[in-house]
Amino acid sequence: MSEAGSISTEQLRLWDKRHVWHPFTQMQEWERDEQIIIVKGEGCWLIDTDGKRYLDGVASMWTNVHGHCRRELNDALKEQVDRLEHSTLLGLASEQSIILAARLAEITPPGLDRFFYSDNGSTAMEVAVKMAYQYQVHKGRPERSRFITFRNAYHGDTLGAVSVGGIGIYHTTFRPLMFETLQAPSPYCYRCELGYKSDSCDWECVKALEELMEQNVGQVAGLVIEPLVQGAGGMIVQPAGFLKCVRELCDRYDILMIADEVATGFGRTGEMFACNHESVIPDIMAISKGIAAGYLPLAATVTGEKVYSAFLGSYSELKTFFHGHTFTGNPLACAVALKSLQLFKQDNLLAELQPKIARLKMRLDDFMSMPHVGDVRQCGLAAGVELVENKETGSPYPWEDSVGIRVCLEARKRGIFSRPLGNTIVIFPPLVISNSELDMLLDVLYESIRVVTE
Numbered sequence: 001m002s003e004a005g006s007i008s009t010e011q012l013r014l015w016d017k018r019h020v021w022h023p024f025t026q027m028q029e030w031e032r033d034e035q036i037i038i039v040k041g042e043g044c045w046l047i048d049t050d051g052k053r054y055l056d057g058v059a060s061m062w063t064n065v066h067g068h069c070r071r072e073l074n075d076a077l078k079e080q081v082d083r084l085e086h087s088t089l090l091g092l093a094s095e096q097s098i099i100l101a102a103r104l105a106e107i108t109p110p111g112l113d114r115f116f117y118s119d120n121g122s123t124a125m126e127v128a129v130k131m132a133y134q135y136q137v138h139k140g141r142p143e144r145s146r147f148i149t150f151r152n153a154y155h156g157d158t159l160g161a162v163s164v165g166g167i168g169i170y171h172t173t174f175r176p177l178m179f180e181t182l183q184a185p186s187p188y189c190y191r192c193e194l195g196y197k198s199d200s201c202d203w204e205c206v207k208a209l210e211e212l213m214e215q216n217v218g219q220v221a222g223l224v225i226e227p228l229v230q231g232a233g234g235m236i237v238q239p240a241g242f243l244k245c246v247r248e249l250c251d252r253y254d255i256l257m258i259a260d261e262v263a264t265g266f267g268r269t270g271e272m273f274a275c276n277h278e279s280v281i282p283d284i285m286a287i288s289k290g291i292a293a294g295y296l297p298l299a300a301t302v303t304g305e306k307v308y309s310a311f312l313g314s315y316s317e318l319k320t321f322f323h324g325h326t327f328t329g330n331p332l333a334c335a336v337a338l339k340s341l342q343l344f345k346q347d348n349l350l351a352e353l354q355p356k357i358a359r360l361k362m363r364l365d366d367f368m369s370m371p372h373v374g375d376v377r378q379c380g381l382a383a384g385v386e387l388v389e390n391k392e393t394g395s396p397y398p399w400e401d402s403v404g405i406r407v408c409l410e411a412r413k414r415g416i417f418s419r420p421l422g423n424t425i426v427i428f429p430p431l432v433i434s435n436s437e438l439d440m441l442l443d444v445l446y447e448s449i450r451v452v453t454e
């Protein structure tokens with residue numbers, strides 16, 4: 001019998017502090033506090049060892065789609081585990097990974113129908129970057145080795161993914177280990193780094209991007225972008241039309257466009273993929289987080305004939321893509337992902353989402369009038385509320401004040417689990433959240449912001 005359930009909360013807390021090194025966490029502070037230990041999930045709720053319930057306001061790090069412990073997904077997983085738990089894609093094919101690729105090809109942007117599986121968002125991006133460069137090599141232009149990235153971008157934590165990222169606090173330490181990129185301005189209208197205001201701006205950041213391409217003609221392999229919204233950078237929503245401009249520039253300068261749909265994919269923005277909003281078809285697309293509904297680690301780097309066919313040739317031509325991860329195409333993860341796609345249809349999830357997105361939009365207006373809310377940004381069922389010390393000037397709270405974290409601790413007392421991005425409060429619930437749960441989430445966040453900032 002499993003030990004789970006038989007070990008006291010006290011013992012679990014001790015072992016956690018003694019043995020578990022948590023991600024993105026100052027462990028000295030972690031060890032001082034009494035931590036919540038989750039043992040159960042139910043719909044949008046997480047339940048701790050004392051039976052206390054928390055609404056999962058960040059969809060368990062932006063992964064959860066159909067709720068926790070959804071019966072159909074549990075059944076699909078149980079059924080698969082009794083057939084096959086894992087077998088490799090190196091030298092063998094496996095049933096679930098084949099069916100999933102075929103089903104995904106029906107919903108990905110037109111022409112994107114070649115799936116290279118891996119385990120997480122970072123690996124999907126590593127694959128994208130290496131694939132883009134090797135493509136250029138096969139095209140006879142190995143000098144095209146640079147990548148265009150955006151400030152405030154986040155593409156994961158492995159070194160290649162960090163290299164194409166643009167968030168100082170996460171990335172600066174590792175600068176000596178990273179490869180250099182060409183960084184374009186972040187389309188962050190509230191804090192425009194070029195000094196423009198939305199009403200006086202004539203797409204200056206697009207012009208800057210074009211200049212960067214112009215100055216580096218013939219040297220750039222690919223451009224890496226989070227479509228519509230820079231997530232980890234602070235839910236920075238791009239102005240409508242920006243993505244389309246980026247696609248056109250990539251075409252004009254013959255640069256591969258790599259769309260990181262790790263956070264935005266699988267319905268989050270109100271469409272299956274964020275690129276769909278602007279009818280943009282990237283050359284390479286990375287998907288992960290929501291792909292297996294938040295159940296298991298799974299990712300894919302997706303491309304089409306243009307890139308795929310450049311890798312074809314006899315073995316001796318050395319055109320093989322020499323890259324692979326041990327658990328590539330894991331059947332358990334693929335089985336859940338397949339069932340998740342069925343649930344999207346069965347539950348009419350994308351259509352059901354639209355009124356919730358509208359409700360979120362309406363409720364966010366209340367936040368905008370709060371004295372310490374500088375900006376409110378929404379993209380589908382994701383939003384960020386940026387807190388500022390001075391609303392007039394937009395001057396931020398000093399990061400050492402941990403205003404975002406304090407708001408989330410207040411929210412936790414009121415039964416909401418949330419996790420901020422600096423001074424930005426994040427709203428990113430499971431897509432199946434009900435209207436009343438969404439109201440509760442927003443009521444509690446509003447109240448928590450009020451308590452901390454007023």
Ligand SMILES: *Cc1c(COP(=O)(O)O)cnc(C)c1O
Nearest residue numbers: 120121122154155156231262263
């Ligand atoms: C989370 C995230 C990643 C990294 O995914 P991991 O699974 O944490 O490696 C990459 N890109 C974006 C846009 C993300 O939000």
